[in-house]
Amino acid sequence: MINFFLSLSLWKISKVLDLIKELDTNHSPAFVLLLFRRLISVKYTLGHRGVFNSCSDLPYLGAHLHWNYNTALRKVSIAYRARIGSGGWIAWATNPTGIGMVGSQALVAFHNANGSITVYPTSIKSYNPSMLPTQLSFQLSNISAEYKNNEMTIFAIIGPLQNGTMVNHVWQAGRSVSSNIPRIHSTSPPNLQSMGKLDFQSA
Numbered sequence: 001m002i003n004f005f006l007s008l009s010l011w012k013i014s015k016v017l018d019l020i021k022e023l024d025t026n027h028s029p030a031f032v033l034l035l036f037r038r039l040i041s042v043k044y045t046l047g048h049r050g051v052f053n054s055c056s057d058l059p060y061l062g063a064h065l066h067w068n069y070n071t072a073l074r075k076v077s078i079a080y081r082a083r084i085g086s087g088g089w090i091a092w093a094t095n096p097t098g099i100g101m102v103g104s105q106a107l108v109a110f111h112n113a114n115g116s117i118t119v120y121p122t123s124i125k126s127y128n129p130s131m132l133p134t135q136l137s138f139q140l141s142n143i144s145a146e147y148k149n150n151e152m153t154i155f156a157i158i159g160p161l162q163n164g165t166m167v168n169h170v171w172q173a174g175r176s177v178s179s180n181i182p183r184i185h186s187t188s189p190p191n192l193q194s195m196g197k198l199d200f201q202s203a
């Protein structure tokens with residue numbers, strides 16, 4: 001355990017040194033700001049799930065995506081963390097065929113009727129999806145989830161990526177689950193704007 005924290009601190013120090021080296025050269029204030037933003041944004045997930053070096057604070061629904069991209073394997077290890085209301089669900093998806101909900105390949109998590117966490121992949125084919133577990137159109141492994149401080153985090157590994165590291169993604173949260181199936185989410189503005197583009201190769 002001590003070794004773990006020691007290596008974490010050494011890793012943090014080396015990040016700061018990298019940053020200082022970068023600042024030595026004459027960069028624009030916007031670039032310097034970006035570097036600080038990147039450093040602050042670096043977060044750790046302790047335990048067997050390891051360290052995530054890249055992260056994006058998503059603009060809606062109190063959500064964050066953390067990831068590591070393995071260039072050699074073309075695999076991305078992701079942790080999607082978001083606020084979850086009691087009795088609600090969260091989901092994160094990439095959409096390999098377009099923009100928005102339809103066509104997206106989702107990972108969904110919620111507390112099931114017996115109180116434990118259910119997490120699985122589901123392919124969204126329409127605006128009235130089954131929300132039952134299905135295979136995705138790409139490879140997925142090591143899916144799991146944990147709940148802490150009113151936040152749910154979904155962990156998974158996706159890939160090998162077939163079409164590069166740039167993806168359209170969507171995320172969502174709903175207030176209700178019945179018969180262990182997530183039900184429709186709100187259609188207020190944040191729930192309709194929760195989508196974007198992401199490059200897994202960026203930090």
Ligand code: HEM
Nearest residue numbers: 091092093100101106127170171172182183184187192194
């Ligand atoms: C029970 C499951 C679901 C139902 C019934 C449902 C239904 C809908 C409907 C009817 C709309 C269009 C609303 C409008 O334009 O007024 C919509 C939009 C949207 N949904 Fe869902 N949804 C479900 C699950 C999901 C999941 C799991 C995600 C993400 C992983 C998601 C992400 C979105 C997003 C980002 C939009 C806005 C963009 C778009 O129209 O494609 N939804 N949803």
